Amino acid sequence: MSEDTFAFRLRVLLEHKKLSLQQVADAVGISRTAVHKWTRGGEIDYSNLRRLAAFIDVNWVWLRYGDEAVKDLGIAGNTELPMTDLRRRHTAEIVSNEARMKQAQELSGIVTWEWNLVTDELIYSSNCAQVYGREIHSNEEFWEILHPEDSIWLNDEAMKELIASTAPRVWDFRIILPDGRTRWIESRVATLLDDAGRPLRVVGTTIDISARKEAESATQRRLQLLNDAARITGFGAWRWLRAQDELVVSDEWCRLFGVDPGQAPRHYVELSQHIHPDDRAAREAAVKEAFAHRTDYRVLYRATLPDDTWRLVVEQGYARVAPHGEDVWLTALCRAAQPADMAAGAAVGAGTQPAVEEGAGAAPQ
Incomplete structure (x- = not known):
């Protein structure tokens, strides 16, 4: 409790004058419970305040409102709280708190x-x-x-x-x-x-925060290195945390599928919007199989580009249990398909090649 309160001043004065709550109650003409409430921060009306101050022999304005009120009103005299055990404990607590705060500041x-x-x-x-x-x-x-x-x-x-x-x-x-x-x-x-x-x-x-900034800078450098490597090799990547439906795609994946990084998909279902409609079912079947058996999968499909052309893409992925629980992560790499991929039979579904509609053309690799 602060020293600048009516309750604190009253408690100090009662201790200093060795007055009991019952003595104050009898002098003011109220119950002992009411006096106890005053010492705990309870409100006091004007008439009881005047009687209380007269009994304790202090200025009623100072008792209720403190030193600043006395100064503002220009009241003569300077009333000070006596140094009682209560004040000593209060002062010691303040000093102790300040010391702990200073130590905490220095340590942190x-x-x-x-x-x-x-x-x-x-x-x-x-x-x-x-x-x-x-x-x-x-x-x-x-x-x-x-x-x-x-x-x-x-x-x-x-x-x-x-x-x-x-x-x-x-x-x-x-x-x-x-x-x-x-x-x-x-x-x-x-x-x-x-x-x-x-x-x-x-x-x-x-x-x-120098250490944090250095760690952030090192992370940024590593990410830039990975992005540069992905750009050179032509590999795009994405990861999906299934239960939370959190999807993260790389910048190179966006380039491969002709997507602005600012408009990159954030949910798994949005990936299908960038795959040729005729190839979606077979690809989804391969993904479900990987989920069911926690295995790898490899599919070949057409990526539909914003200009209504398409690009043949090889997607390789694998499903595994997330390290922080029983959820499953699905991680995949995507790249533009090469002639060797077709020759090796890397097709969507059970060995069939993706259909190519008449008049459609593959975008430059």
């Missing part, structure tokens, strides 16, 4: 900061140098360490926009450490308003 690497928009004062937590490599005391010192490429968008104008919108933001940016190394920072910022709705302070938390 989270830096907190506050910018007072009235005084222009900028205050960072004590672990600032651990993340930024130096102490920061002003916005000017922060702008100096910001990476040149990020200072293009993270600047005074961005701060003005943040303050004007009052909406919380999450910013990822880079700073330059004293030894010249670059460090990635994630900052979560928000503007706090006063009672009149005016911007008062900007507060934020920042953390070093």
Whole structure:
């Protein structure tokens, strides 16, 4: 409970004056239960408040509303809470909580900061140098360490926009450490308003996300390598998680089927829309067989392209149990068919070649 409450002030005074709840109840003319509720945050009416304050011998405005109300009303005198065991425990708890918070900040690497928009004062937590490599005391010192490429968008104008919108933001940016190394920072910022709705302070938390950014970059490089390899070899790929109907297709699959990656299918049933109607049933039968026996399958079919032509495609896939449960993954590779595929009898269904309608032509391989 905060010290700036009626209940807390009453409890401290009762302890200091060694008054029981029953003594207060008898003096005010109410029940002991009502006094107990006051010490737990219950409301008190004006007449009982005046009688209570007179009995305890304190200013009733201070007792109910605290120091700020007394100052605002210009009431003479300065009433202070005595240092009782209750206050000592409360103070010790605050100090302990602050120590735990500081330790948690240092262990997690989270830096907190506050910018007072009235005084222009900028205050960072004590672990600032651990993340930024130096102490920061002003916005000017922060702008100096910001990476040149990020200072293009993270600047005074961005701060003005943040303050004007009052909406919380999450910013990822880079700073330059004293030894010249670059460090990635994630900052979560928000503007706090006063009672009149005016911007008062900007507060934020920042953390070093360099390791995460490096992992993301490494993943992106690997994906680019796989995409480049698929482009060179002409293999497109897709994977379907059956129970959740989650479908993922590669960029090369989109190229092979003439699909814009932004319009790539996201559900298994959408794959059939890109297969010649006469070839769908035989292909689906092969897929069901693979599902039933957790085996591989290989089919040859015509992919229908957006310009109403078609491309002969070989699809090889296999079904297996997903590593995170009993669901089944279906993974397949697709490529443009070659003459050898036809000669080997890689046909849809039981050994038959896919039908070619008169007047249709295969697209360039």
